[in-house]
Amino acid sequence: MENYPCDVIRNFSIIAHIDHGKSTLADRLLELTGTIEKKKIGRNLQVLDKLKVERERGITVKAQTASMLHTHEGRKHLLNLIDTPGHVDFAWEVSRSLAACEGALLLVDASQGVQAQSLSVFHSAKERGLKIIPILNKIDLPAAQPERIAAQIETIFGLDPSEIIKISAKTGLNAEAVLTAIVERIPPPRGSQTEPLKAFLFDSHFDTYRGVISLINLQHGVLRKGDKIASCHTRKKYEITEVGIMHPEETPIQALYPGQVGYIACNMKQSSEAHIGDTLHRVGAPVDPMPGFKPAKAMVFAGVFPIDNNDFPKLEESINRLALNDRSITVSRESSTALGQGCRLGFLGTLHMDVFRQRLEDEYDANIIITAPTVPYKVIYSRDDKEVLVSNPTDFPDVNDSTLRVKEVQEPIVKASIIVPEEYFGEMMDLCFSRRGEDLDHKYLDSGTASSSRIMLTCTLPLSEIVTDFFNQLKSRSSGFASFDYEDAGYKKSDLGKMTFLLNGKPVDALALIIHRSAQEIIGRQWVKKLHKVIPRQLFEVPIQAAVGKKVIARETLKALRADVTAGLYGGHYERKLKHLENQKEGKRQMKKLGKVDLPQEAFFDILRK
Numbered sequence: 001m002e003n004y005p006c007d008v009i010r011n012f013s014i015i016a017h018i019d020h021g022k023s024t025l026a027d028r029l030l031e032l033t034g035t036i037e038k039k040k041i042g043r044n045l046q047v048l049d050k051l052k053v054e055r056e057r058g059i060t061v062k063a064q065t066a067s068m069l070h071t072h073e074g075r076k077h078l079l080n081l082i083d084t085p086g087h088v089d090f091a092w093e094v095s096r097s098l099a100a101c102e103g104a105l106l107l108v109d110a111s112q113g114v115q116a117q118s119l120s121v122f123h124s125a126k127e128r129g130l131k132i133i134p135i136l137n138k139i140d141l142p143a144a145q146p147e148r149i150a151a152q153i154e155t156i157f158g159l160d161p162s163e164i165i166k167i168s169a170k171t172g173l174n175a176e177a178v179l180t181a182i183v184e185r186i187p188p189p190r191g192s193q194t195e196p197l198k199a200f201l202f203d204s205h206f207d208t209y210r211g212v213i214s215l216i217n218l219q220h221g222v223l224r225k226g227d228k229i230a231s232c233h234t235r236k237k238y239e240i241t242e243v244g245i246m247h248p249e250e251t252p253i254q255a256l257y258p259g260q261v262g263y264i265a266c267n268m269k270q271s272s273e274a275h276i277g278d279t280l281h282r283v284g285a286p287v288d289p290m291p292g293f294k295p296a297k298a299m300v301f302a303g304v305f306p307i308d309n310n311d312f313p314k315l316e317e318s319i320n321r322l323a324l325n326d327r328s329i330t331v332s333r334e335s336s337t338a339l340g341q342g343c344r345l346g347f348l349g350t351l352h353m354d355v356f357r358q359r360l361e362d363e364y365d366a367n368i369i370i371t372a373p374t375v376p377y378k379v380i381y382s383r384d385d386k387e388v389l390v391s392n393p394t395d396f397p398d399v400n401d402s403t404l405r406v407k408e409v410q411e412p413i414v415k416a417s418i419i420v421p422e423e424y425f426g427e428m429m430d431l432c433f434s435r436r437g438e439d440l441d442h443k444y445l446d447s448g449t450a451s452s453s454r455i456m457l458t459c460t461l462p463l464s465e466i467v468t469d470f471f472n473q474l475k476s477r478s479s480g481f482a483s484f485d486y487e488d489a490g491y492k493k494s495d496l497g498k499m500t501f502l503l504n505g506k507p508v509d510a511l512a513l514i515i516h517r518s519a520q521e522i523i524g525r526q527w528v529k530k531l532h533k534v535i536p537r538q539l540f541e542v543p544i545q546a547a548v549g550k551k552v553i554a555r556e557t558l559k560a561l562r563a564d565v566t567a568g569l570y571g572g573h574y575e576r577k578l579k580h581l582e583n584q585k586e587g588k589r590q591m592k593k594l595g596k597v598d599l600p601q602e603a604f605f606d607i608l609r610k
Helices: 022-032 050-055 090-097 116-127 144-159 177-186 310-325 349-366 422-434 470-477 517-532 573-593 603-607
Strands: 009-015 065-072 075-082 102-109 131-137 198-207 213-221 228-231 237-239 242-246 249-252 259-265 279-282 301-307 330-336 340-347 369-370 379-380 387-390 406-421 438-444 452-464 481-495 495-501 511-515 542-547 551-558
Touching: 009 090, 009 116, 009 177, 022 075, 022 102, 022 177, 022 259, 050 228, 065 144, 065 177, 065 242, 065 259, 075 177, 090 116, 090 198, 102 116, 102 144, 116 131, 116 198, 116 481, 131 144, 131 177, 228 369, 301 310, 301 330, 310 330, 310 340, 310 349, 340 349, 340 511, 349 369, 406 422, 406 511, 422 438, 422 452, 422 470, 452 481, 517 542, 517 551
Parallel strands: 009 075, 009 102, 102 131
Antiparallel strands: 065 075, 198 213, 198 279, 213 259, 228 237, 228 279, 242 249, 242 259, 301 340, 301 369, 330 340, 379 387, 379 406, 406 452, 406 481, 438 452, 495 511, 495 542, 542 551
C-alpha cells in the first residue's frame, strides 16, 4: 500500500435514483480493473448488493466499499468506490458515503431522465464540494433519448453536455471511459505521512467474532496493526488488531497510508462506540475533530410484536443484532394488553421499515406483526411551554381535556418534490391537495413537445400523510412515471386528535390512532367496519365505537349469537314460553354489563395486515 501515495488515489461514489444501474456499473468497474472475475456479458452479478433483500427488490440498502487497482498511462492508481443507496429513506447512508469522497458519478437513465432522488443527492454532493461526472446509462435501450436527457442534465444541474459520458453498464459499452474520467477529472485526496494520525470513521458493522469493524478514510499519518488509537467523541482507547481494504471482500494488509480507505478491527465491543462521523487519532497525540454528522432522526415509528408471545426474547435479540448494522434505527420496549410484549422501533421511512421487517424474517426467521406506522408529534403544554415528543398513540393526551392544559399540537412536515410527465400534472395536484398539501409550486424541467415535457411539483406535506399509501397512489395515478423525494421541514401547528376504539364501552389501547380533524369521520367509519368483520360474535350484543375524546363518531353493532331457548318446550301454555324468553333477555342484559370482549390476536393480525 506504500506504493500508492495521495496523487494516485481517487475516492468516489456513484449517486443515482433507484434502478438507474448503479450496482451494475459498479460490477463493470470491478470487472474492468480485474478486482472480480469477468463473467459473460449481460450477467447481472451486483457484487456490492450482498443482502438477500437487496437482490430480491433490486435496490441498494446498505452502503458498501470496494478498492480497485487500475493502470492509467503506465501508472497504477488506487480507486476507492464507496457505494450509495438510491432511495430517499436511506439518505443518511448517502451523506456518510459522500463525506469520504472527492468526486461522484452522477448516473442518469437515458430512458427515464432525471428523477427526484438524483436531484436531492446532487445538491448534497455539490454542498460538499465534490467533483461531479455526469453519466448517461442504458443508451442501448430502444426507449433511450440520450440527446433530450443530456439537455435536461444541462438545464437542471448546469453541467456541460460535453462532459457527459454515454454508456451501457449492462453490456459494458464505453465503461472504460468512466475509469479514465475518474482518474483524470476527480482530484486526489490531500494528506501527509508526517502529520499526526487522523482518520475519519464513516461506517461500521458488527462481526460476531471480532466485534465492531469500522470503515475509515485516513486523512494523515500511517495506521498499522498494533497501533494504539483513541476516539475524539468517546475518549476511549483501542489497540488495532487488524487493518485491511475491501477488495471487494475484506483483505488484510500491513498498513494504511494517507488518502486511503479501509477497515480496522480494534476489539470494540459495542456498536454504539463506533460513532459515525468520529475522528480517530493516536493515543497521546490529539487532533482537532472533523465536522461530523447530525445523528439520524427517526421519522416513522411502529410496534413490532411476535405472533407467539414466548418468542419475545428471541425477537428482541434479533432486533438488537440487526440494529447493530443499522445505526439509524431506534429501539425501545413496548407492551400491549392485546399483543403482549414487543418493541417500538423508529425508522427513517416506510421503505426502511419494510426492508427491516424483511431482513428480520429472512436472516433471523422471525414470525412477527407490525402495527400501523406513526410519526412523532410535538405536544406543547401551556403550564411552562414544555414540549413533549409523542410517537405512540396510546401516550397522546386528550387535547379537549382542560385539566391537561394542552396549548397546541404540532406535526412534522416535509418539503416534497415530485417529477412527473405533464399529462399527469393534474392528478398529482389533486393527490397533494387530498393529502393536505400547501405552498404548491411547479416548473418545467425541459422544453420539448407537450407530450414529452416533464414538470417538477414542489409542496409541503404532513409526514403522516405520506407514511401510509401515498407512494402507491403516486405510482397508480401517474402510471408509474412519477418519482418522489422529500426532506425534513420541521414542525407545524395542526388540529389533531386521538381516536380510540371501544368494544362494549372498553377502549382497546393497541388500536389508538392520531388523526387530523378533517379525516376523523371517514377513518373512524372505515376502522369500525373492519373491526365488525373480524371480531368473533359473543353471546350478547357488542357495540363497536370509534371515539375522539368523549365524542363517538362512528358505530357498528355486532349482533349476539342467537339460540332458540323455547325449542324444547312443545305444548304447554304460551306464558311459559314467554317467561323463558324474558329470562334469556335478562341474562343477556347481565352479560352485557359484566361481559368482557377479548379481541383475539388473529383479529389484530387481520386488521393490521389490511
